[in-house]
Amino acid sequence: MSSSDKLSQAKGMFWATVLSNQQIRTCYYRLIIELEADAVPLFQSVIPGQFVMLDLTQTALPAQEKIPDSLKDTVKRQLILRRPFSFSDVSVGQGENGPVVKLEIMYCVLGPSTVRMTSLSKGDKINVLGPLGNGFNILPDKELSILIAGGMGAPPLLHMASVLKKLSTKVLVFAGARSCDDLPFTIRIGNITGLVLEEFWQLGVDCQIATDDGSAGFKGYVTACAEKWLSQNTWNPEKTAIYACGPEVMLAEAAKLAFKHNVPCQVSMERMMACGIGLCQSCAIEHKTAQPQQTEYKLCCKEGPVFDARDVVFSKEG
Ligand SMILES: Cc1cc2nc3c(=O)[nH]c(=O)nc-3n(C[C@H](O)[C@H](O)[C@H](O)COP(=O)(O)OP(=O)(O)OC[C@H]3O[C@@H](n4cnc5c(N)ncnc54)[C@H](O)[C@@H]3O)c2cc1C
Numbered sequence: 327m328s329s330s331d332k333l334s335q336a337k338g339m340f341w342a343t344v345l346s347n348q349q350i351r352t353c354y355y356r357l358i359i360e361l362e363a364d365a366v367p368l369f370q371s372v373i374p375g376q377f378v379m380l381d382l383t384q385t386a387l388p389a390q391e392k393i394p395d396s397l398k399d400t401v402k403r404q405l406i407l408r409r410p411f412s413f414s415d416v417s418v419g420q421g422e423n424g425p426v427v428k429l430e431i432m433y434c435v436l437g438p439s440t441v442r443m444t445s446l447s448k449g450d451k452i453n454v455l456g457p458l459g460n461g462f463n464i465l466p467d468k469e470l471s472i473l474i475a476g477g478m479g480a481p482p483l484l485h486m487a488s489v490l491k492k493l494s495t496k497v498l499v500f501a502g503a504r505s506c507d508d509l510p511f512t513i514r515i516g517n518i519t520g521l522v523l524e525e526f527w528q529l530g531v532d533c534q535i536a537t538d539d540g541s542a543g544f545k546g547y548v549t550a551c552a553e554k555w556l557s558q559n560t561w562n563p564e565k566t567a568i569y570a571c572g573p574e575v576m577l578a579e580a581a582k583l584a585f586k587h588n589v590p591c592q593v594s595m596e597r598m599m600a601c602g603i604g605l606c607q608s609c610a611i612e613h614k615t616a617q618p619q620q621t622e623y624k625l626c627c628k629e630g631p632v633f634d635a636r637d638v639v640f641s642k643e644g
Pocket residue numbers: 377409410411412413431432433434435436437438439440441478481482595596597598599631
């Protein structure tokens with residue numbers, strides 16, 4: 327194992343200070359935290375798709391009126407476990423006492439931890455375990471990188487888009503959600519291309535929107551939108567790669583699309599994670615082996631969350 331491999335697998339527990347926590351849509355927030363200087367060597371080479379486990383057990387609940395009605399009962403549950411979150415951006419900058427790491431996390435309010443996250447404000451401290459997992463393996467020989475994002479699968483692909491853009495490959499994003507309000511981004515009217523997602527547009531990356539109900543962009547699944555583009559445009563399968571993150575059923579469709587067009591595809595999988603570091607075995611993913619019909623289980627937190635789409639047995643396939 328090379329020293330850079332060792333560093334990419336190294337992890338630590340760090341205190342982070344909240345810089346901002348901004349609501350971007352009804353259920354979506356953008357949290358920016360700064361990690362102490364000790365974290366710099368581990369986080370400066372973080373790969374898109376890696377994640378952290380946040381300890382929110384000491385974070386207070388927001389005021390009653392700020393808790394969605396549907397979650398008023400569940401948020402009373404005592405929190406014991408950390409929760410996994412990937413990054414939409416990672417940067418190293420200069421702090422008052424030396425270099426610091428800034429992590430941007432986009433999150434969706436779903437339950438007791440994410441409700442608590444909404445109460446975080448500037449100066450608050452949270453404990454971070456990471457960086458964890460493997461991240462996307464960027465294929466440098468590809469001229470076109472297609473990113474397929476579904477719902478809250480979008481944050482690591484925003485990070486991925488900024489990394490790919492620096493490598494000067496052409497990047498095309500397909501971002502989908504049930505409806506316009508479920509897209510965790512800012513929608514704007516572009517000059518030439520119609521609707522654009524501000525966050526990708528600022529990176530200079532083309533983006534196509536798909537919504538199941540047709541409230542913005544293409545009406546239908548995001549994978550159908552990508553399929554339409556692939557069938558209507560000229561592109562070279564040998565020079566193209568697909569990277570996808572989102573609900574498992576969408577990842578299964580992205581895998582089928584990639585297989586049909588003979589394009590390599592990596593998928594970032596999600597599982598409930600109790601430890602995030604390979605100890606509890608709660609995050610198994612069924613994985614094909616070299617033997618036909620035989621499968622084995624891999625740990626999403628340690629051997630993933632990113633897998634080659636050809637190797638995954640998707641649980642909601644078909
Ligand atoms: C590698 C990884 C990266 C992630 N990155 C992000 C991110 O960038 N932004 C973000 O908002 N969320 C992300 N998540 C999901 C996030 O961890 C959960 O939404 C969070 O744990 C919910 O915690 P909670 O206590 O608020 O709700 P909980 O009560 O724990 O969960 C609320 C509901 O969401 C479901 N759920 C929770 N976690 C998962 C999961 N991992 N897979 C499938 N269903 C789940 C539960 O079954 C439940 O129905 C990520 C998950 C993983 C595994």
